[in-house]
Amino acid sequence: MLYSEKVLDHFSNPRNVGEIEDADGIGEVGNAKCGDIMKMYLKIDKGIISDVKFKTYGCGAAVATSSMATELIKGKPVEDALKLTNQAVVEALDGLPQVKIHCSVLAEQAIKSALSDYYTRQGIDPLPIVGEIKEPEE
Amino acid sequence: MEKRFIYADNAATTQVSEEVLSAMLPYFRTAYGNASSIYKLGRDAQRDVEAAREKVAAALGAKPSEIFFTSCGSESDNWAIKGTAEAMAKRGKKHIITSVFEHHAVLHTCEYLEKHGYEVTYVPVNDKGLIDPEDIRKAIREDTALVTIMFANNEIGTIQPIAEIAAICRENKVLFHTDAVQAVGHVDIDVNAMGIDMLSLSGHKIHAQKGIGALYIRRGINLPNLIHGGGQERGKRAGTENVPAIVGLGVAIEAATRNIAEKNAAIVPRRNRLIDGILKIPRTRLNGDRDKRLPGNLNISIEGIEGESLLLMLDMNGICASSGSACTSGSLDPSHVLLSIGLKHEIAHGSLRLSIEDDVTDEDVDYILEVLPGIVERLRSMSPVWEKIMKGEDYQ
Numbered sequence: 001m002l003y004s005e006k007v008l009d010h011f012s013n014p015r016n017v018g019e020i021e022d023a024d025g026i027g028e029v030g031n032a033k034c035g036d037i038m039k040m041y042l043k044i045d046k047g048i049i050s051d052v053k054f055k056t057y058g059c060g061a062a063v064a065t066s067s068m069a070t071e072l073i074k075g076k077p078v079e080d081a082l083k084l085t086n087q088a089v090v091e092a093l094d095g096l097p098q099v100k101i102h103c104s105v106l107a108e109q110a111i112k113s114a115l116s117d118y119y120t121r122q123g124i125d126p127l128p129i130v131g132e133i134k135e136p137e138e
Numbered sequence: 139m140e141k142r143f144i145y146a147d148n149a150a151t152t153q154v155s156e157e158v159l160s161a162m163l164p165y166f167r168t169a170y171g172n173a174s175s176i177y178k179l180g181r182d183a184q185r186d187v188e189a190a191r192e193k194v195a196a197a198l199g200a201k202p203s204e205i206f207f208t209s210c211g212s213e214s215d216n217w218a219i220k221g222t223a224e225a226m227a228k229r230g231k232k233h234i235i236t237s238v239f240e241h242h243a244v245l246h247t248c249e250y251l252e253k254h255g256y257e258v259t260y261v262p263v264n265d266k267g268l269i270d271p272e273d274i275r276k277a278i279r280e281d282t283a284l285v286t287i288m289f290a291n292n293e294i295g296t297i298q299p300i301a302e303i304a305a306i307c308r309e310n311k312v313l314f315h316t317d318a319v320q321a322v323g324h325v326d327i328d329v330n331a332m333g334i335d336m337l338s339l340s341g342h343k344i345h346a347q348k349g350i351g352a353l354y355i356r357r358g359i360n361l362p363n364l365i366h367g368g369g370q371e372r373g374k375r376a377g378t379e380n381v382p383a384i385v386g387l388g389v390a391i392e393a394a395t396r397n398i399a400e401k402n403a404a405i406v407p408r409r410n411r412l413i414d415g416i417l418k419i420p421r422t423r424l425n426g427d428r429d430k431r432l433p434g435n436l437n438i439s440i441e442g443i444e445g446e447s448l449l450l451m452l453d454m455n456g457i458c459a460s461s462g463s464a465c466t467s468g469s470l471d472p473s474h475v476l477l478s479i480g481l482k483h484e485i486a487h488g489s490l491r492l493s494i495e496d497d498v499t500d501e502d503v504d505y506i507l508e509v510l511p512g513i514v515e516r517l518r519s520m521s522p523v524w525e526k527i528m529k530g531e532d533y534q
Contacts, residue, residue, distance in 0.1 A: 011447070012454060017520045032484035032523050035444050035463060035472065039522040057523040059446035059463070 003060060004094035010064035015071050018053040024121065027113025029133065030106050036062045038110035040070070044118060049073050049081055054110070061100035065107035068092050073111060078118075081111055082130065109133050139509075143456045144502045148343070148434060149292055149320060149493035150460055154386070155345040161389040162347070165382035173379045174368065183381050190388025194352050197395040198337065199328035206353045206371045207384050208364075211319040212243035214338030214353035217375075218315040219247045219286055221361035222336070223256055226283030226313075233257045235277045235285045235312075237269050239478040241292055244317055248286075265480045267296035267426035271303045278310045285314050289321035289337075293462055293475040293491055294426030295435025297325060304333035313359065319343055319351075323394030324402070324432050329354055339391075341383065346390035350383035402433040404496045408503050409434055412492060415507040416440075419514055421527065425476060425489065434494040437462075439481060442524030443488045443517040445472075451513040457506060460491040484523070 003011075020041035030036040036058035043051035052074050056066040069089050073081040086104035090096050096104060113133050119126035145153070165186075171179030173187050188202065195202040208214045223234065236248050238260045248258045261273040274285055285307050290297045300316055307314035315336035318327060323344040329337060336359065341350035355361060367376025413424060413436050421441040440448070445463030452459050462473030463486070471477070472486035481489075492506075518524040526532070 008450075011450060014520065028522065032487070033482075035483075035487040037522045055520050055522045055525065057442070057521040058444050060450045062444070063447060063520070 002097060006094045007061060007064040010067040011060040014063055014067040016053050020051055020053050025114040025118030027110050027117055029109045029113050036106055038066050038106055040110045040114040042114045042118060044078060047078050049076055049078060061096055061103040064093060065089050065103045069107040069111055081115060084108060084111055139505065141456050142502060142505050144498060145458045146492040146494050147458045147460050148495050151342045152345045154347050157393060158346055158386045158390045162382040162386040165385055173381060187379050187381060187384050190384045193388035193392045197391040198354055199330050200354050204354055204357055206355060206375055208351045208353055208375060209349055210351040211338050211340030214351050215243040215317050216247050217353055217364045218336040218338060222284045222313055223251050224362050231281045231283035233279050233282045235259045235261060235274060235282060237261050237263060237287055239263050239291060239475045240288050241317055244286055263478050267291060267294045267479045268430060269298050271299050271306055274303050275306045278312055282312045285312055287316055289316045289318035290432050291475060292320045293473055294437045295432035296426040297430050301332040308333050320432060326398055335359060341387040341390060344390045344394040346386045347383050350380060350387045401496050405433045405494060408498060409436055409494060411503050412436055412506060416510060419511055425479060437489060437491045439485045440488045440490060440514055441485060442521050442527050443514060445487055445489055447517055448490060448513065455509045462489040463487045
């Protein structure tokens with residue numbers, strides 16, 4: 001498995017690992033059967049993602065994409081986080097092996113899942129804003 | 139603790155030994171003749187190829203004329219299985235018996251044959267990773283052409299009751315092939331005493347180079363030619379002999395089978411110390427029978443973490459190891475071997491295989507046992523699965 005230096009860096013020194021006790025949105029995607037689970041915690045102040053933490057069970061790419069995804073949305077407006085694509089995560093990591101692209105999709109979905117939870121807690125239907133959270137195929 | 143480099147993945151491949159390398163070197167620049175040539179340079183090459191054949195035969199208790207050089211273990215498996223299938227189909231025998239946890243070189247060959255009008259029975263293995271010979275007996279039919287069962291499993295290292303299985307095959311006049319790629323050099327093998335009809339082996343698992351293997355074919359079994367061309371390998375597998383690799387294999391197999399008991403006496407206590415040490419980590423389990431396994435092999439599942447992450451962390455600490463996780467195979471499914479012994483997907487994803495040899499010292503064992511628990515703790519601390527396990531929640 002040929003990983004870029006950036007993937008290995010984010011794997012060995014993952015950014016924003018942990019939990020947020022009073023999170024405004026929590027999302028979890030994936031399942032242990034497939035070997036990947038990502039859990040995202042968001043703290044949102046006045047429409048800005050003031051803090052983000054994650055926990056991931058999975059391969060090197062799963063950890064690295066989670067870490068990079070949190071870096072890409074931290075301090076950004078919610079609107080920016082909604083627009084985060086898996087391609088952006090892949091590019092920021094200087095690429096991923098083809099068989100690991102699904103990890104970046106999972107990272108995108110994990111953030112969307114946490115944002116859905118945020119809107120639901122606000123009493124807002126998340127579906128028109130966030131869209132459907134696609135679970136990876138088993 | 140000072141960082142070490144520990145190669146603990148000898149089931150994947152081995153380092154070419156100095157003895158093998160120095161035996162091979164003359165055949166590149168000095169004794170480079172084609173073994174089919176009439177002049178001395180060629181005759182010398184032929185003589186040395188035949189000397190290597192004698193060494194391979196001696197290591198297995200076979201006759202030199204029963205040894206055919208191939209390019210690898212997979213080629214040997216393919217030839218034995220497809221060749222037997224083709225030959226026996228003419229007698230109306232189109233049924234093959236194998237096991238669910240064979241190497242893919244066997245499994246995928248059997249699947250290929252299934253697509254071409256053959257029937258295959260896959261016997262199960264028990265939760266210890268062992269095949270019950272009685273299951274083979276029950277699976278044998280009138281039209282069974284071949285039974286192919288691995289000598290020792292490549293992931294969990296379990297050693298199968300090969301002599302018993304071979305005896306059942308002989309009783310029923312069915313040919314028996316074994317993929318012994320992982321066993322050669324670690325277990326004593328005698329094809330006659332064990333009743334083996336065909337046996338695959340590979341050079342790079344026993345300190346020869348990659349790209350050389352052999353198939354033992356008992357005298358009297360006439361497999362169709364694998365490669366058509368010149369008269370090499372008695373016309374059965376044409377192509378100019380890879381003389382340096384063949385010479386290297388001869389030296390390697392002689393060295394590997396020379397003092398098996400002595401080497402194992404050094405390896406087994408260290409391997410056992412690794413097993414016991416790693417099993418001290420909570421929520422771990424040893425995969426495969428503890429005693430009926432290759433001397434240097436251990437395979438342990440560690441709950442709450444995923445194998446590839448573990449391997450990357452071990453690598454950063456200088457330890458080369460292997461896993462049966464999906465992520466190391468490029469698919470979503472973890473190892474078919476671990477699933478076959480009844481492991482759930484989520485447990486199989488977190489497996490660690492170490493395969494050590496006698497170059498791994500007591501200090502290396504100490505180092506692994508010092509480094510591994512910290513890595514596991516670190517990965518578990520960031521694992522939502524571990525979090526659920528700790529809360530006693532269902533995480534499947």
